Amino acid sequence: MSDARAVRKRQQLNNLVAMVKELAGPNHTIVDFCSGGGHVGIVLAHTLPHCRVILMKTKKILVRGRDRSLQLGLQNISFIQETVALHxxxxxxxxxxxxxxxxxxxxxxxxxxxxxxxxxxxxxxxxxxxxxxxxxxxxxxxxxxxxxxxxxxxxxxxxxxxxxxxxxxxxxxxxxxxxxxxxxxxxxxxxxxxxxxxxxxxxxxx
Known part of the structure; x- marks a missing residue:
């Protein structure tokens, strides 16, 4: 990924996370539908440790997200295989x-x-x-x-x-x-x- 594209992706992520943080309260459950590689959901789980975060996506990509969350030691995140849509x-x-x-x-x-x-x-x-x-x-x-x-x-x-x-x-x-x-x-x-x-x-x- 080019540096310019990485900056744009970070900006998109920041917008979504900022809006969710405004809506989320302690012990809320946040569902990241069509979660891709888990970029949004993993950041939310890290940023909102008192919320439960569920990522839904196809199996192959969920495995990647699960591996990343384990590396970060996140305890408030779970994954569900979902085949409704790829994104x-x-x-x-x-x-x-x-x-x-x-x-x-x-x-x-x-x-x-x-x-x-x-x-x-x-x-x-x-x-x-x-x-x-x-x-x-x-x-x-x-x-x-x-x-x-x-x-x-x-x-x-x-x-x-x-x-x-x-x-x-x-x-x-x-x-x-x-x-x-x-x-x-x-x-x-x-x-x-x-x-x-x-x-x-x-x-x-x-």
């Missing part, structure tokens, strides 16, 4: 959001791969009543495809359109969560350059 891309973000809502749990989610969003047996888009009254499914899918147009090599005007579309897709998700009694913020990671997909959904149940 929170597309509709996987909505699956995580749904699990949190059913558990009445707070959430910090960094969505990605908006272009992979599509109707499933469980979810239909747009998610919120307000968006469904304004956009058809086809129009929402166009919005999602434009939301993926944020790569750094694209012209700035196109990236700004992509960022606005990202905000609209996540606003739809936030309004859907609010109908279940949540207060939700759609936030941007700092600095914005840490990732082309720099939105965060932060929600707290009433």
């Amino acid at each position: 929170a891309c597309g509709v996987a973000t909505d699956m995580v959001l749904d699990r949190c809502i059913r558990a009445k749990a707070g959430f910090v989610i960094s969505p990605c791969c908006y272009g992979f969003i599509q109707n499933t047996l469980k979810f239909s888009f747009p998610r919120s009543k307000k968006f469904a009254e304004a956009l058809t499914y086809k129009e929402h899918m166009i919005l999602c495809r434009f939301a993926d147009q944020t790569a750094v090599q694209l012209p700035i005007e196109r990236r700004l359109i992509g960022k606005r579309c990202m905000g609209l897709v996540d606003l739809d998700r936030s309004w859907a969560a609010e109908t279940h009694g949540y207060t939700v913020k759609v936030m941007t990671m700092e600095p914005e350059s840490c990732s082309p997909k720099n939105n965060m959904l932060v929600g707290v149940s009433a």
Whole structure:
């Protein structure tokens, strides 16, 4: 990994950890869905020793995370093999959001791969009543495809359109969560350059 990419990954990690630290209290259980190599979950377990941290991911990557946590001597971390998604891309973000809502749990989610969003047996888009009254499914899918147009090599005007579309897709998700009694913020990671997909959904149940 290049030094520049390592800096961006650290910035992304710092944003997520800062938001979780604001929501977490003593003896809370924190679930890191789609946990990858455990970068977020392991830092949270170290930073919040009075919380239990559970990482969920596919078996091969979980082994790597487990090895790292053992090397650090972390006692408040556990691992569950999960095959729902390889990472929170597309509709996987909505699956995580749904699990949190059913558990009445707070959430910090960094969505990605908006272009992979599509109707499933469980979810239909747009998610919120307000968006469904304004956009058809086809129009929402166009919005999602434009939301993926944020790569750094694209012209700035196109990236700004992509960022606005990202905000609209996540606003739809936030309004859907609010109908279940949540207060939700759609936030941007700092600095914005840490990732082309720099939105965060932060929600707290009433």
